[in-house]
Amino acid sequence: MKRIVAETAVMLSLAVIMSLSPYYSWLFVLMSIYSLLTLSWLFMRKAGRISMGHSFLFGFPVFLASAGYSFSSEVSIQLFIAGCALSFVIFYIFAEMTGRTAFVFLTLVFSIFVWVSSPKLVFEKGGYLTGGEVGFSFPTISQKELHILTGGTLTLFYLIYRIIGESRAGYFMRAVGDDETASKAVGIDLRKIKALSILLSGMTAWSAGIIYGLEFGHISPEIFSVEISVFPFIASLIGAGNPFASVLSSFGLVYLSKILNSMYPGLMGIVYAAILILSPKIGWWVYVKGKRLDEKAG
Amino acid sequence: MALNFLVSFFSIALMALLVSTNFRIGKFLNLSLGGLFAAGGYIAYFTPNPVFAALSGLLFGTLLSLAISKICRSVIEATVLSLGAGILIERGLEIVHRSSYYYFVDFDYSTYVILLGAVSYLFVLGIYLSPLGLKMKFVEEDHELAELYGINTGMIFTVTTSLASACAVLAGFLSSGSLAISPTTGFGYLISGIIVSALTAQLRQVGAVHYLALLAISFAAARFMEVLI
Numbered sequence: 138m139k140r141i142v143a144e145t146a147v148m149l150s151l152a153v154i155m156s157l158s159p160y161y162s163w164l165f166v167l168m169s170i171y172s173l174l175t176l177s178w179l180f181m182r183k184a185g186r187i188s189m190g191h192s193f194l195f196g197f198p199v200f201l202a203s204a205g206y207s208f209s210s211e212v213s214i215q216l217f218i219a220g221c222a223l224s225f226v227i228f229y230i231f232a233e234m235t236g237r238t239a240f241v242f243l244t245l246v247f248s249i250f251v252w253v254s255s256p257k258l259v260f261e262k263g264g265y266l267t268g269g270e271v272g273f274s275f276p277t278i279s280q281k282e283l284h285i286l287t288g289g290t291l292t293l294f295y296l297i298y299r300i301i302g303e304s305r306a307g308y309f310m311r312a313v314g315d316d317e318t319a320s321k322a323v324g325i326d327l328r329k330i331k332a333l334s335i336l337l338s339g340m341t342a343w344s345a346g347i348i349y350g351l352e353f354g355h356i357s358p359e360i361f362s363v364e365i366s367v368f369p370f371i372a373s374l375i376g377a378g379n380p381f382a383s384v385l386s387s388f389g390l391v392y393l394s395k396i397l398n399s400m401y402p403g404l405m406g407i408v409y410a411a412i413l414i415l416s417p418k419i420g421w422w423v424y425v426k427g428k429r430l431d432e433k434a435g
Numbered sequence: 436m437a438l439n440f441l442v443s444f445f446s447i448a449l450m451a452l453l454v455s456t457n458f459r460i461g462k463f464l465n466l467s468l469g470g471l472f473a474a475g476g477y478i479a480y481f482t483p484n485p486v487f488a489a490l491s492g493l494l495f496g497t498l499l500s501l502a503i504s505k506i507c508r509s510v511i512e513a514t515v516l517s518l519g520a521g522i523l524i525e526r527g528l529e530i531v532h533r534s535s536y537y538y539f540v541d542f543d544y545s546t547y548v549i550l551l552g553a554v555s556y557l558f559v560l561g562i563y564l565s566p567l568g569l570k571m572k573f574v575e576e577d578h579e580l581a582e583l584y585g586i587n588t589g590m591i592f593t594v595t596t597s598l599a600s601a602c603a604v605l606a607g608f609l610s611s612g613s614l615a616i617s618p619t620t621g622f623g624y625l626i627s628g629i630i631v632s633a634l635t636a637q638l639r640q641v642g643a644v645h646y647l648a649l650l651a652i653s654f655a656a657a658r659f660m661e662v663l664i
Contacts (some may be wrong), residue, residue, distance in 0.1 A: 168447025178571030187511070189518075242464055246629050252622045274486050293487070363522060370515075391591040414502065 141299045144193035144381045145292055151388075152288035166352050166396065169287040172370060172387040173345035176294050177338045178369030179380055183307070184334035185314035186232055187241050190248030191369055194339055197224045199346035200255065202358035203273035207262050210276075217347075225339045234329045245366065252361035272357030275350040287348050291384075294341045299339065307314055310334050364409060372410050374419055406431045438618075442545050442613070443661045445552030448653035449606055450628025451635070452555055453599040453647055458632065460595040463513035467499060468603045468628070470524030472621030477528055485612045488608040489601045495520075496600025500593040525618040535647020551609060555602055556650060561642040561652045572642045574597055627660040639641030 155165035168223050188194070198220030205216035227302060231243050259268040273408035278286075301307045312320045313330045321327055343430055351358055359365075369383075372390055376383030410417065450468065459464040471492055478488045499520055507513040532538070561569055573581040574588055580586045607621060614620055634656070635649045 189515075225658045238510055242514065245466075246626065246633075249622055250626050250630075253626055292624050297447075340564060363518070367518070400480045401530065403526050403529045404523060404528070410523035414521070415506070415510065415514050415520065 139246070141296070144249065145241050145296060147381075148292055148295065148384070149288065152284070153289075156284050156288075158283075159280060162280055162362060163352075164392070166283055166287045166348065168391040169291040170345050170349050170385045171372070171391050172291055172351065173294060173341050173348070174365070175369040175372040175376075175383050175387045176298050176380065177341035177345065178372060179378070180334050180338035180341060180377070181228075183310040183314055184331055185237060185317065186331070186334070188228070188244045188338075189241050189370060190244030190246070191342065192361045192363075192364050192365040193244070193248040193251055194224050194228060194342040195346045195349075195365065196269075196356070197251065197346075198343050199275070200273075200356050200358075200360055200410060201208060201349045201395065202269065202347075203275045203350060204258065204260075204352070206275055207260075207267050207273055216345075217343075220291075221339065224343075225335060228335050229332055231386075232335060233306045233328070241271040248361055249288035252363070255361055270358060272355060272359075275354050275356050277354040279353055283297060283348070283351055290344050290348065294344065294382070295384065297337070298341075302380075305329070306333060342388070364406060367409060367413060374412070374416055385411070438546060440657065441460075441549050442610075443547045444654055444657040446606065446610060446624060446656055447601065447627045447631060447660050448650055449548065449555055450551040450624045451631035451649050452552075452559065452590075452628075452646065453602055454625070454628040455597050455632040455635065455645070456559065457539065457599050460499070460571065461503075461513075461592050463503065463507075463510055463517060464576060464629070465596070466514060466518040466522065466625070467495075468599065469621035469625035470521035470528075471495065471527060471600050471603035472607035472610075472624050473616070473618050475604040475609075475615035476540075476611040476614060476620055477532065477538070478604065478624065479540050479608045479611035481532075483540070483542070485605060485608055488604045492601035493597050495524075496597035497593060500596035503596075504589060504592070516518030529618045535566070538616040544609045545611075545613040545635035547609045548606060551598075551606060553661070556646065559646050560643050563646065568642060570658050575641055597639050609648075613631045627656075630660070631656055 152165060152169075155161040174191060178188060180193050181191075181295040193213065198217045201220040202217035204212045205212035205214075219299070228244070228249075231240055235243055255270075256270045259266055261267075277283075301310075308324050309320070309330050310333070312323075312325060313327060317327060320330075346360075349360070367389075368390070372387040373383045374391070393408070397404040397408065448474075453468055454465060457463060457468075474491070475488050478484075478491065479536070499517065502520075503513045503516055507516055536638070563571060570581070570586050573584070573586060573589055578588060603621075606624075631649065631653050635645065635652050638648050641646055
């Protein structure tokens with residue numbers, strides 16, 4: 138419990154320190170969005186499902202909401218709720234009908250499919266065409282409000298993640314993640330656990346999506362890009378699957394992307410590619426180091 | 436109209452063939468094929484030489500297969516590595532040719548995709564109907580057992596990945612005339628290929644029958660998949 142309090146205190150301190158400058162406040166919001174995405178990914182990972190298409194869960198409801206916002210706020214809210222429900226159902230069906238390996242492929246291919254096909258959504262509004270590759274506008278709020286909202290959301294979902302991790306449901310998720318057949322044999326309801334992990338993952342991702350929309354005031358099909366899909370995988374890989382380290386690595390990756398992309402646009406994409414190419418080696422190295430650290434701490 | 440349909444059909448069928456051979460023989464989903472397709476378009480713009488395009492693909496495929504053999508221990512690891520390789524190509528293209536996001540070439544060889552697709556299918560079917568086909572089917576069905584029986588699975592894997600990569604670059608080169616060339620050009624083709632390949636896999640066939648089914652499903656799906664490409 139002490140550790141959870143200390144970790145939360147570190148995050149809140151970062152939120153306070155970064156609120157002092159407008160640029161760092163903007164950066165904090167961006168870092169928190171990606172950290173929420175990583176936490177969302179970890180919820181699903183806990184139950185043994187590695188999603189490589191998390192951009193769909195993150196982007197789909199807010200993409201629909203932004204399309205609906207072209208008509209009215211009410212339509213936007215209704216479409217957001219429909220998007221949340223639909224993305225949950227789709228991921229649940231994927232988890233039910235596939236094994237672990239096929240789930241990785243299916244989510245990745247599906248998110249790329251949505252990325253490729255979403256620019257086809259174009260409609261006429263007031264004599265102008267909206268959508269396509271440009272996307273749709275989205276409402277914004279003041280930076281101060283956004284900073285508080287983001288800091289609060291990140292802290293809330295981090296606490297939920299840690300508290301659930303230590304609860305009965307969290308142990309069930311871990312058991313299902315380790316061995317589905319054995320979990321079934323001891324009476325764990327696999328469907329309920331999978332649904333719970335996807336729901337928690339979805340709630341985190343949907344919140345991140347809304348904050349993303351509020352931060353940029355605009356949603357384009359790039360929200361489904363492969364870079365966003367693979368981001369939580371990379372952050373978790375560097376953070377050795379530890380939630381706090383993964384949140385910090387998400388912060389670090391976003392900061393690094395700002396530095397590298399300002400040096401040369403697109404440079405961070407090369408770093409992501411290099412990490413993915415070396416991921417089998419990095420994963421092994423991080424795992425061994427993590428084990429050693431655990432042994433020392435023990 | 437009919438010619439356009441044939442170009443779309445063979446483009447999808449070719450990508451499905453490349454995805455399928457890599458998955459069945461190499462045991463991984465080759466996600467670098469989309470990037471290689473886009474690279475073919477860039478080669479058409481800057482160095483309009485199909486031999487150079489094919490050789491570049493061949494070299495890349497060989498390096499990719501070597502990297503997978505050295506580093507990866509599972510299907511997921513190999514797939515993630517190939518995704519990284521695909522992103523590396525796209526970002527590399529974007530960085531190197533930043534002066535303009537879209538490029539257009541002033542020639543159109545897109546009808547040659549029909550020839551490339553037909554030759555590729557005939558080549559694969561020819562192999563499966565030859566004595567080598569038995570070995571290939573063995574590798575498809577049980578990789579480890581095939582290795583135990585003395586089949587050089589490593590060599591088959593390298594040759595398959597290299598040829599598939601060369602074909603993807605060449606397809607991108609030939610299609611460039613009908614496309615706005617950008618780093619993400621190949622994703623639509625890749626996804627179409629994966630969908631057709633996944634649908635055909637449900638029939639649970641092996642060898643030449645599988646590839647004939649792949650061709651038939653590509654034909655049936657071409658009209659719907661045209662939207663993606």
